[in-house]
Amino acid sequence: xxxxxxxxxxxxxxxxxxxxxxxxxxxxxxxxxxxxxxxxxxxxxxxxxxxxxxxxxxxxxxxxxxxxxxxxxxxxxxxxxxxxxxxxxxxxxxxxxxxxx
Amino acid sequence: xxxxxxxxxxxxxxxxxxxxxxxxxxxxxxxxxxxxxxxxxxxxxxxxxxxxxxxxxxxxxxxxxxxxxxxxxxxxxxxxxxxxxxxxxxxxx
Numbered sequence: 304x305x306x307x308x309x310x311x312x313x314x315x316x317x318x319x320x321x322x323x324x325x326x327x328x329x330x331x332x333x334x335x336x337x338x339x340x341x342x343x344x345x346x347x348x349x350x351x352x353x354x355x356x357x358x359x360x361x362x363x364x365x366x367x368x369x370x371x372x373x374x375x376x377x378x379x380x381x382x383x384x385x386x387x388x389x390x391x392x393x394x395x396x397x398x399x400x401x402x403x404x
Numbered sequence: 405x406x407x408x409x410x411x412x413x414x415x416x417x418x419x420x421x422x423x424x425x426x427x428x429x430x431x432x433x434x435x436x437x438x439x440x441x442x443x444x445x446x447x448x449x450x451x452x453x454x455x456x457x458x459x460x461x462x463x464x465x466x467x468x469x470x471x472x473x474x475x476x477x478x479x480x481x482x483x484x485x486x487x488x489x490x491x492x493x494x495x496x497x
Binding site: 385 | 425438455488
């Protein structure tokens with residue numbers, strides 16, 4: 304029963320992340336929306352799949368994909384934020400402080 | 405048998421939601437003002453496609469698609485890192 308709640312939570316988080324990617328004004332805020340919502344939603348959905356099919360070889364592979372996403376997705380987002388700051392992409396006008404200059 | 409059917413139906417609903425959010429993120433890939441916006445959209449879509457591959461492997465009972473999903477996740481990370489290193493310019497010591 305718990306896997307359906309995990310599916311529901313993952314779908315909600317994914318939809319909110321997509322709205323954030325559309326509506327936020329800036330590269331960095333879009334990264335803020337997309338990274339956390341994408342990683343969290345993927346982990347929730349894949350955990351629900353692994354619970355629903357029990358402990359087999361398939362669920363071990365699903366858990367390895369979960370671990371891969373959990374480990375590597377924030378790394379790519381961090382590298383992308385650093386690279387776009389060095390490339391010269393400006394933050395939006397509402398930004399109060401930029402301490403990485 | 406009924407529990408199996410409920411699981412397949414809910415997984416299909418999750419797949420439909422993921423495809424819809426991928427289409428929403430495709431707006432940012434097409435109309436993004438800078439290169440970084442497009443890469444953000446592509447990264448999001450690629451993670452969603454990985455999850456969709458896992459769900460399809462469970463629905464159709466094909467274990468081969470799980471290996472494709474592992475390779476696709478690694479390819480997603482590698483492409484993001486390569487493009488960000490290209491944007492950064494210069495060389496690391």
